Amino acid sequence: xxxxxxxxKSRVGAKLxxxxxxxxxxxxxxxxxxxxxxxxxxxxxRGLGRPTKKERRTxxxxxxxxxx
Numbered sequence: 001x002x003x004x005x006x007x008x009k010s011r012v013g014a015k016l017x018x019x020x021x022x023x024x025x026x027x028x029x030x031x032x033x034x035x036x037x038x039x040x041x042x043x044x045x046r047g048l049g050r051p052t053k054k055e056r057r058t059x060x061x062x063x064x065x066x067x068x
Contacts, residue, residue, distance in 0.1 A: 001025050 003022040012020075051059060 001024050003024055004020065005022055006020045008016075008020060
């Protein structure tokens with residue numbers, strides 16, 4: 001969760017965004033994330049393109065089971 005401390009008058013660089021936001025996420029929320037689940041990013045070999053429906057369903061089932 002974030003608190004907006006202000007709104008810049010114009011666009012700002014990424015380094016200056018922290019001047020306008022404050023992260024208030026409690027540590028308990030970070031501890032809920034399992035390292036194994038965070039490391040999985042759905043690796044696919046280069047050139048294989050998008051997953052098929054069957055592959056997508058398998059990935060979704062895997063992700064859902066990792067959350068439980």
